[in-house]
Amino acid sequence: MPLDxxxxxxxxxxxxxxxxxxxxxxxxxxxxxxxxxxxxxxxxLQYVYEKGLKALPTMATIMASGEFWLANPExxxxxxxxxxxxxxxxxxxxxxxxxxxxxxxxxxxxxxxxADKGAVMYMSRRIYDAETEELLATSTWSTFMRGNGGFGxxxxxxxxxxxxxxxxxFDLSIELSSRPEQATIYRLSGDLNPLHIDPAFAAxxxxxxxxxxxxxxxxxxxxxxxxxxxxxxPHRLRALNLRFASPMYPGETLKVEVWHEGPGKASFRxxxxxxxxxxxxxxxxxxxx
Numbered sequence: 001m002p003l004d005x006x007x008x009x010x011x012x013x014x015x016x017x018x019x020x021x022x023x024x025x026x027x028x029x030x031x032x033x034x035x036x037x038x039x040x041x042x043x044x045l046q047y048v049y050e051k052g053l054k055a056l057p058t059m060a061t062i063m064a065s066g067e068f069w070l071a072n073p074e075x076x077x078x079x080x081x082x083x084x085x086x087x088x089x090x091x092x093x094x095x096x097x098x099x100x101x102x103x104x105x106x107x108x109x110x111x112x113x114x115a116d117k118g119a120v121m122y123m124s125r126r127i128y129d130a131e132t133e134e135l136l137a138t139s140t141w142s143t144f145m146r147g148n149g150g151f152g153x154x155x156x157x158x159x160x161x162x163x164x165x166x167x168x169x170f171d172l173s174i175e176l177s178s179r180p181e182q183a184t185i186y187r188l189s190g191d192l193n194p195l196h197i198d199p200a201f202a203a204x205x206x207x208x209x210x211x212x213x214x215x216x217x218x219x220x221x222x223x224x225x226x227x228x229x230x231x232x233x234p235h236r237l238r239a240l241n242l243r244f245a246s247p248m249y250p251g252e253t254l255k256v257e258v259w260h261e262g263p264g265k266a267s268f269r270x271x272x273x274x275x276x277x278x279x280x281x282x283x284x285x286x287x288x289x
Contacts, residue, residue, distance in 0.1 A: 002151035003076040003119070009107050011075070016066035016103035017130065022050050024189070025097050028059045031186030032219025033178045033254075043232035055095040057237045058222035060137035061087060061215060062190055063095075064103025064127050070143075078147030085120065086161075087218055088140040088241040094234070095137065100130035108140070111158040115150025120158060161243055161282035164267050170257035172228050175273060176220050178212065180251040186216040211247040217254060217279060218242065221270050224256035225285045229266055238264070239286035246279045248272055254279075264289050 029035065029047035034056075037044075046054045070077050108122040124140040179185065183196040191213055194201040202210045222240050230236035248254065253273040258266050268283035 002115075003110075003145075003148045005110055005112075005151055005153050008075060008077075008110060008121070011069060011107060013069060013105040013107075014066040016064040016105070016125075017100065018064045018103070019100040020063070020098060022053050022098050025053060025055045025059065026050070027185070028062070028189045028219070029056055030179075031182065031189050032056065032058070032216050032223060033176055033182060034223060036177055036179065043227055046232075046234075053097040054234050055097050056219060056222060057091050057095060057137075057226075057234050058089065058219045058240060060091070060095050060127055061089055061139045061141075061218070064101040065125070065190075066103065066105060076148065077145060081118070081145065081147035083144040083146070084214055084244055085142040085144040086241070086243045087215070088239075090138040090140075090239050091136075091237055092138070093134060093136045096129070101136070102128045102130050104128070109157070110151075110153060111155050112151055112153030113149050113155050118144060118146040118149040119151065119153070120144055122159070162241060162267065162284040164269060164282060165259045165261075168259070170268075171260050172258040173255055174224050174228055175253050175255045176224055177253050178216075178220065178248070178250055182216060182250045183210055183212050184250075186213050191215065207247070209249065212250045212252075214244045214247070217248045217270070218244075220254050221256055221268070221280055221283065224254070224270070225258070225266070225268065225287070228256070228258055229285065229287050236288040237285070238288060239284070241285075242268075242270075242280045242283040244279070245281040246272075246277055248279045258285075 026048050035044045035048045103125045105125045111120045121143045127137045196210050226234050255273050256270045258268045266285045270280035271278045
């Protein structure tokens with residue numbers, strides 16, 4: 001059904017506030033596939049050991065959310081036809097390993113692709129340290145609403161996907177294993193969608209078994225970029241953007257392919273090795289040299 005553009009654009013979104021511990025930070029790291037060997041390399045140890053613990057920068061994307069206002073019937077949004085299309089992250093200051101955060105959301109824009117094609121909504125969350133009010137990160141994402149096109153808006157101005165180099169092979173790559181139980185771990189960081197744990201629910205959605213959270217594969221890509229481009233120092237990552245292309249299953253291997261694009265910049269994509277299928281595309285990263 002068409003939605004009320006002005007009402008959604010100006011929806012009063014409740015501020016989010018979240019306190020978290022080192023346990024939460026470690027749990028997130030496990031939920032994006034860290035620490036799968038014994039002994040652990042230093043690159044993974046820093047994410048799961050309270051001694052010198054560092055938060056993965058991608059953890060900022062799931063922190064300090066407010067109420068799930070999209071589920072309010074008054075929005076007119078058909079949640080059965082909603083997909084997470086893109087994820088963007090800008091790091092302003094490293095996320096502490098524990099603390100209290102404030103999240104302030106905004107609806108940036110809604111693009112109308114047509115009654116039979118749906119709509120795309122872009123939102124941002126600015127994440128602040130509750131004690132100092134310092135801006136730590138800006139998380140932006142697009143939501144593809146297949147059931148809400150035709151509201152009379154425009155499709156003009158929608159951000160274009162970041163282009164990957166077509167004239168040369170990738171410069172670097174790395175393969176990361178995911179855990180068979182990774183979705184059951186990742187959901188403990190807050191995303192309890194039954195699609196990722198309930199076989200019957202997954203079957204009704206058209207899958208032969210539960211799929212991995214897209215944001216878990218996003219976190220895996222972040223780990224890969226930190227390892228390949230930041231010498232395993234998560235504090236050097238500045239931005240991580242991508243589009244979700246296809247689902248990944250827990251237990252599969254993710255291969256991240258990277259192109260250098262100049263000082264402190266890179267393009268990337270990620271494919272599932274077992275099915276030779278691109279699941280994350282049009283990736284862009286910035287990092288401190």
